[in-house]
Amino acid sequence: MAELPQNVKGMNDILPPEVAKWQFVEEKARQILDAFAYRELRTPILEYTPLFQRTVGETTEVVEKQMYTFPDRDGSSVSMRPEGTASAVRAYIARSQWNREPVTRWYYLGPMFRHERAQRGRLRQFHQIGAEVFGIPGPSVDAEMIAMLVALLLDLGLAAVDLEVAVNSLGDPDERATYREALRAYFSAHADKLDDFSRRRLESNPLRILDSKDPRVQALAASAPILLDTLGERSRQHLAAVRGHLADLGVASQVDPRLVRGLDYYTGTTFEIKAKVGGLGAQNTLAGGGRYDRLVSSLGGPEIPAIGFALGVERVLLAMSQPAESFESGLTLYVAVLGEKARAFALPLAHRLRLGGIRTEIEHREIGLKAQLKRADALRTRLALMIGDNELAAGKFVLRDLVKREQSEVRADEIEPRIRQAMD
């Protein structure tokens, strides 16, 4: 066993029954994103490391300890993308996209990589469906995006009562800086009650102390200064407007003042959608996102506001109660073959049917008819066409409906129309 090849830890194969469920999710996502006027963007999985350092943030957990970073053959440092927004913004700037259209809506879908300890709902290669909107500053697009996410999750079969929509505002960079100092002052005064983790965060990222699960720190955080209180009128109105629009769209939201996203580029609105269903384990955040109004300019582009989200595909899959098998459809036709002469006749016949779009399996092995029909059952096939010496001699073939348990004899030229008839 030990010498068998193994897959890299936290990176899994996804096999056929499960893949059908993936395809269902991807298809629904594409449908709804398409309906909301998004277009697909595809970017490389590898980027130069500084891109992530400058966007996600030098001091964030993701960049500090979780990236797959290695030297390229020319010595430059490259990293496997830990998230999708950085690449989208890079592409946006590289193409001067703002000169092509005033508003850009992009979505992407694919694998992301973070070197974390794997657990339920958290893998080292995981998959996100994400979207970005560039060029709209107003709160209505924030609400639109959140409502779209909720619609997608409902479309996938999740129940509204199981979803929690949390929103918050991080304010503009100035407000955030002011708040950061207020927090630092507050927690510094109570430094003796902080755990080691939080104490280190004092300097680098005091906002993250609010997220601590340490009971003493939580108690402390409960009476810490609240970001919303230090926000200016503009930010507060923006958040209120987002919630108002959400209500208009039929989405109930809660303000979570401690919703501090772990990526540095966020400004203003942040949001998170959690699912309260079994099967998810401790990682119950299905999607998260927010505004990053300063990111485009900080990477050398013009001042373009933007907002985005990412949805964790694996987590959505876990939250969906339907088994993977239920997303797989059976075959239409199984061609049972008895003998080499029959096979020589059946092969081109099956070929034609397949090219005509009829999902067909043909038996290539020398096995009995009984075994072939069992195989047809296992493949959840609708019809079986039986071809043996008798049929060849008579020029008539047995077409059996495996669901109705009825069969009839058909001439060669009747086969395809009869199959199409049965498919309706």
Place this chain on the structure above:
RNA sequence: GUGGGCGUAGCUCAAUGGUAGAGCAUCGGACUGUGGCUCCGAGGGCUGGGGGUUCGAAACCCCUCGCCCACCCCA
């Protein structure tokens, strides 16, 4: 990075120191060319790997590899 749990047939799991088993799945037969049910049968295991204790280890001890769960982090 820290802590805990678990590795026995393809899958889910029994066997607590004394001959490695069951269910499901697979294959075959009953039914020599007609499926899902039933009955009968078969194949399949260096019990993750290595070392130790013992007359004897799947079990006890050590090491190692792997998986899982949680902390943390986040999708």
